Amino acid sequence: MATISTFYPYNPVRPASSPSSLFSSLRGWHLVSKSARGRGAHKFVVLAAHSNPKVLKTNRKSRFGQTLSPYDSDEDDEALEDDDEDDDVLVDWLSDEEFAEPADFNSNDKKFKSQKIEVKGRRQEKGWDARSFESPKMLKSEQVISFEPNGSVKAGRNLRENRYPRLSEEINLDKKWIPLLDYLSTFGMKESHFIQMYERHMSSLQINVCSAQERVEYLMSVGVKHRDVRRIILRQPQILEYTVEKNLKAHVAFLMGLGIPTSRVGQIIAAAPSLFSYSVENSLKPTVRYLVEEVGIKEKDLSKVIQLSPQILVQRIDISWNIRYMFLTKELGAPRDSVVKMVTKHPQLLHYSIDDGLLPRINFLRSIGMRNSDILKVITSLTQVLSLSLEENLKPKYLYLVNELQNEVQSLTKYPMYLSLSLDQRIRPRHRFLVSLKKAPKGPFPLGSLVPTDECFCQQWAGTSLDKYLAFRQRLLLKKFAEKYEKSK
Numbered sequence: 001m002a003t004i005s006t007f008y009p010y011n012p013v014r015p016a017s018s019p020s021s022l023f024s025s026l027r028g029w030h031l032v033s034k035s036a037r038g039r040g041a042h043k044f045v046v047l048a049a050h051s052n053p054k055v056l057k058t059n060r061k062s063r064f065g066q067t068l069s070p071y072d073s074d075e076d077d078e079a080l081e082d083d084d085e086d087d088d089v090l091v092d093w094l095s096d097e098e099f100a101e102p103a104d105f106n107s108n109d110k111k112f113k114s115q116k117i118e119v120k121g122r123r124q125e126k127g128w129d130a131r132s133f134e135s136p137k138m139l140k141s142e143q144v145i146s147f148e149p150n151g152s153v154k155a156g157r158n159l160r161e162n163r164y165p166r167l168s169e170e171i172n173l174d175k176k177w178i179p180l181l182d183y184l185s186t187f188g189m190k191e192s193h194f195i196q197m198y199e200r201h202m203s204s205l206q207i208n209v210c211s212a213q214e215r216v217e218y219l220m221s222v223g224v225k226h227r228d229v230r231r232i233i234l235r236q237p238q239i240l241e242y243t244v245e246k247n248l249k250a251h252v253a254f255l256m257g258l259g260i261p262t263s264r265v266g267q268i269i270a271a272a273p274s275l276f277s278y279s280v281e282n283s284l285k286p287t288v289r290y291l292v293e294e295v296g297i298k299e300k301d302l303s304k305v306i307q308l309s310p311q312i313l314v315q316r317i318d319i320s321w322n323i324r325y326m327f328l329t330k331e332l333g334a335p336r337d338s339v340v341k342m343v344t345k346h347p348q349l350l351h352y353s354i355d356d357g358l359l360p361r362i363n364f365l366r367s368i369g370m371r372n373s374d375i376l377k378v379i380t381s382l383t384q385v386l387s388l389s390l391e392e393n394l395k396p397k398y399l400y401l402v403n404e405l406q407n408e409v410q411s412l413t414k415y416p417m418y419l420s421l422s423l424d425q426r427i428r429p430r431h432r433f434l435v436s437l438k439k440a441p442k443g444p445f446p447l448g449s450l451v452p453t454d455e456c457f458c459q460q461w462a463g464t465s466l467d468k469y470l471a472f473r474q475r476l477l478l479k480k481f482a483e484k485y486e487k488s489k
Contacts, residue, residue, distance in 0.1 A: 166191040171198055179209040187216075187229040197237045204237035212240045215248065222252050223266020236273035247276060254280050258288065259303035272310035283314075290317050296340040309347035320350040327354050331362060332372045338380045346383035361386050361394070368398055369409045382416040397423055405431060405445035415447040424480060426450060429473040430457060436472070437462060 164181060167173055181194060197204055216229060219239075224232065232239060242248055255265055269275075278284055291297045295317070297305055306312060321343075328334040328342075342349055352358055365375045365385075379385055388394050397419055401407050412418060421427055430450055434440040439462065449461045458466045 164191055164194070167194050170195050174206075177205050180205065180207060180212055183209050183213060184230075184233065187226065187233075189230050189233070193230065193234055196234060201237040204233075204240045207240045215240060215242065215244055218244045218248055219266070219269060222269070223263065224269055225266060228266070228270040232270055232273040236276065239273055239276055242276055250280055251276050251284075254284055255306075258306060260307065261303075264307055268307065268310040272314060275310070275313050278314055287313055287315070287317050290321075294318070295321050295343060296336070297344060301344050305344060305347045309351070312347050312350060315350060317350070323354070324350060324352075324358070327358065331359070332376045332379075334376055334380075338376060341380055342383040346387075349383055349386060352386060358386055360390060361388070364390055364394060370412070374410065374413045377413050378416040378419070382420055385416065385419050388419065393423075394419065397427070400427065404428075405447070407444045407447065411444070411447055415451070417451060418447050421450055424477060425473075429469075429476050430461075432476060433462060433469055433472050437464065439463070 163178070164173060167181075184194070194205065219232070220226065220229070252265060252269075255268060256262065260268060275284065288302065291302065291305070291312070292299060325336070325339050328339050329336075362375060362379075365378065366372075370378070385394075398409070400423060401411070401418065402409065418427070427450055431440070431445055434445075434449065446461075449457060452460065454469065455466055458464055458469050462469060
């Protein structure tokens with residue numbers, strides 16, 4: 001089958017003020033003609049600038065056993081909290097096979113080649129234009145002097161070793177880096193983080209502190225929180241090398257042109273800082289074009305989709321979409337419109353692994369008696385089901401549904417939201433509360449009572465005050481916690 005393997009020409013325009021105006025600016029990208037599509041050709045291929053194949057090695061680890069992932073994940077940081085405390089935390093079963101490879105740029109926006117250097121027994125990559133970390137012996141006049149209270153004087157080498165002893169042991173620490181290290185330390189970065197930066201992108205430690213400060217302050221000016229700076233730099237240390245005028249502003253303008261609210265730009269950057277390493281013209285805009293033209297996302301939904309899953313901008317979207325679309329069509333007979341609805345509501349679907357994520361959850365729903373048509377209704381209405389933990393979420397809720405609430409599994413097709421609600425925070429407390437008030441009907445428990453807010457539940461179903469219900473729920477949670485504690489002894 002024929003494919004398009006070259007970047008499409010694009011006439012730069014000023015940042016659009018709305019999604020529709022940005023989309024209109026993308027009309028300059030050429031597509032395969034309809035007649036060619038009818039002959040079986042791919043309609044559109046999204047490409048990204050590739051420069052370093054090793055970026056996507058998923059098994060890279062530091063010498064301390066920490067995985068050096070190129071993707072936007074950080075096990076050391078807490079996940080963003082869900083706004084709705086009643087909803088369970090969704091577990092992302094991510095597939096790491098379909099992310100496009102970013103282009104590496106230095107501070108002058110020029111690509112640089114890969115070169116190997118030795119770092120105290122380890123091989124390490126550096127940019128072609130990066131300077132060697134093997135520092136020559138310093139003259140006494142060049143050494144940094146620190147004066148201690150007792151009047152003793154130490155040379156710069158001792159100062160480095162005292163301030164960053166672990167880092168000094170791992171690498172040949174240049175005195176010129178200390179101002180940058182001190183500055184980054186104000187964001188909670190420690191020596192172990194600097195070692196990760198060194199192993200991941202060593203030239204990022206060579207940046208002048210004033211340049212780094214300018215770039216970090218710009219990011220904070222567009223909404224990045226102080227607490228997120230450390231995570232962003234650890235995920236994408238190259239961001240310290242990207243100039244404000246030629247890189248950062250252009251990418252921020254691109255996001256705002258998609259209709260991303262100003263208040264959300266910083267959160268998107270924190271979630272997917274690697275987007276700065278992708279060309280706006282040759283990668284990001286073609287991805288948006290593909291989402292609209294080929295996947296079928298409506299222009300008015302683009303902003304919402306990207307806010308829900310910023311990582312979608314740095315995926316090989318053609319691969320991830322086609323694989324999951326064909327799987328759902330073959331496995332459940334899902335029509336295209338249904339899959340588009342799933343992606344629009346929950347674009348994280350395009351990240352989930354089929355073998356470890358989608359298929360086990362579909363098979364579980366089959367095992368409890370749901371037909372393919374029922375499963376399709378559930379996941380079209382509540383696609384998040386495909387991200388919930390089997391052992392800690394879906395199975396316990398199913399058992400409570402049939403054993404305690406005396407409902408049939410088919411009731412989930414009418415109330416799929418049941419599977420997204422917290423068993424401990426909402427389902428069990430409301431059920432037990434109505435039972436204690438003798439207001440629970442005989443037979444199947446009404447799942448509709450689990451849907452409204454606490455205030456509406458108390459007014460419409462319990463006929464009591466909100467304070468009374470909240471006190472009951474608190475006692476129930478404490479009792480449950482005590483039971484778990486006793487079992488753990």
